[in-house]
Amino acid sequence: MIREHVTLKDIAKKLNLSVSTVSRALSDLPIINEETKKKVLLAAKEMDYHPNLFAKFLKTKSSNTIGVVVPDLEMHFFSSCISGMQNTCLENGYNLIICQSNESLEQEKFNIKTLQDSRVDGILISLSRETNSFDHLEQLKDHQIPFVYFDRVHENGPYSQVVINDEESSFEATEYLIHKGYKKIAFLCGPKILSICKNRLMGYQNALRNHQMDFNTDWVLESDLSRASTEVCIDNYLRLNDRPDAILAINDIVAINCIRHLKKKGIKIPKEMAVMGFSNSPVSEVIEPNLTTVEQPSFDMGKLAALRLLEEIRNPNLMSQKIFTLNTKIIERDST
Amino acid sequence: MIREHVTLKDIAKKLNLSVSTVSRALSDLPIINEETKKKVLLAAKEMDYHPNLFAKFLKTKSSNTIGVVVPDLEMHFFSSCISGMQNTCLENGYNLIICQSNESLEQEKFNIKTLQDSRVDGILISLSRETNSFDHLEQLKDHQIPFVYFDRVHENGPYSQVVINDEESSFEATEYLIHKGYKKIAFLCGPKILSICKNRLMGYQNALRNHQMDFNTDWVLESDLSRASTEVCIDNYLRLNDRPDAILAINDIVAINCIRHLKKKGIKIPKEMAVMGFSNSPVSEVIEPNLTTVEQPSFDMGKLAALRLLEEIRNPNLMSQKIFTLNTKIIERDST
Secondary structure, three states, X not given: OOOOOOOHHHHHHHHOOOHHHHXXXXXXXXXXXXXXXXXXXXXXXXXXXXXXXXXXXXXXXOOOEEEEEEOOOOOHHHHHHHHHHHHHHHHOOOEEEEEEOOOOHHHHHHHHHHHHHOOOOEEEEOOOOOOOOOHHHHHHHHOOOOEEEEOOOOOOOOOEEEEEOHHHHHHHHHHHHHHOOOOOEEEEEOXXXXXXXXXXXXXXXXXXXXXXXXXOHHHEEEOOOOHHHHHHHHHHHHHOOOOOOEEEEOOHHHHHHHHHHHHHOOOOOOOOOEEEEEEOOHHHHOXXXXXXXXXXXXXXXXXXXXHHHHHHHHOHHHOOOOEEEEOOEEEOOOOO | OOOXXXXXXXXXXXXXXXXXXXXXXXXXXXXXXXXXXXXXHHHHHHOOXXXXXXXXXXXXXXXXXXXXXXXXXXXXXXXXXXXXXXXXXXHOOOEEEEEEOOOOHHHHHHHHHHHHHOOOOEEXXXXXXXXXXXXXXXXXXXXXXXXXXXXXXXXXOOOEEXXXXXXXXXXXXXXXXXXXXXXXXXXXXXXXXXXXHHHHHXXXXXXXXXXXXXXXXXXXXXXXXXXXXXXXXXXXXXXXXXXXXXXXXXXXXXXXHHHHHHHHOOOOOOOOOEEEEEEOOHHHHOOOOOOEEEEOOHHHHHHHHHHHHHHHHHOHHHOOOOEEEEOOEEEOOOOO
């Protein structure tokens, strides 16, 4: 049912002004003098004028919705971040809509466009492993859409970021393995385009250097995070004359695929080769031996990223680069 | 700039009809006779009537976006359905935005509202375990928003559904256990408000009846799908004088929590108690012993649900209840 309302025309007629003057006065444009604005506002109030729904909608455009883009919903780390975000959003009367980039830059661009078209009030993103250009994100600033990175971030970008200290966490994980007595520690990295991978690799290298440990370039391999790619890396480790005695993996999924493949090859874990992961996903307690891992506070990361975004939505002056770093913790289990 | 248009009032005046009659005629409501409708349409055309922008917007509103609501993104079954949907959407130039109900009816309602506000072209939904009223979904029909259920459906609702044959799959799973020689088969059910739970329970009961097998009401327990609730059920089984020798669990997550808890209690699997799941999620290959399970084609379910929805978007006359049933397959591993 469409109801008829008082229109701009009615107000214009009453005040003997042009429709466009009334429209501009109601939009508070500087071209109209203050007295006229007052007159128009008063008349609009008296006549019970309501701007047409669509125009009003475009103007206030608070949809009470936040958009989030994650690379892969099948990774527990991201679904857990999302639970934290949703928690914070709900407490603040916001809803969350989620897009998945499938680790593709093209899809990530499409997602950003979709979220903008849906008039979200702000966007949270963790980058795809392909993302090497940032125009689709930097343009959000021009549109004054608040925007916060989490986990996989563009370090030099102009936006706030919620991260763990990847370098330090990886340093500590490597040091933990050194203290356990491992002498030949390998690092099974992920795509180096990702800052988390670069930084964790750096932490690993620093720890070895600090402890004057052997370093062998053959021990640093790169998995694309898939099972097949991880198995190729493991086969390469097993072929080496100077085999590693421990593997620090970039994340739990890679670590679990290491364990499964090593077991299939008859390698005893941790006796012949130790394996350690990153993130403490539920499956790390299901695999046997249970996986030693670095716990990342994914739920808290989601909460904090959403909180910062809500702050920026309420106060756009805050929109600037601020970095929030969360602490990690080593969870010792049976794989090391 | 807001332009003034011919209004419903103008048409009503010209035809000497009430505004609401004109509005109803243009909305093609059955209450208005065909002759009046023709007259109104003709006048609207002659007078170059355009429905107001917002109404038109609501009508044409192709955002090339599909919304999906799932209960829990941390369940692999749902993230895999989403991958299938995204695949189909991309092939058809659509994007997907995802909301999570967290198994809450209130949140599900909020999600539907958010998706409507985002002007999605259609909605795919799998119900929360709390959903016992459907007004928030049935109103979509009034707004002509195409809508398809998948997996957790409202069986008597007026919408298309993509499901597996839960009753038959569960019948076959129970029969499989009978053929393996198990004599006392328990069914660890989920919330019976969900049609999938009711139907799987029925399949289990039918299979026992068909084979003149013992049936003990103590063997049918209900988990709320959480780990804690599943552990309480297992403790109850273990306390029985007439203990089951096999458990068919409502899904893999419940089955895996069964295995973990039984192992902790020193029960040998499958020797002392067999466990079988539903869905074939990746973790079923990680747990030891590897889980025997019923493979649900989650990716294909997502694809098919999205395909049907796109059909209904293109041809609104299709919007009616059609049920698509996918086949399942038993994956035998070491837990039975």
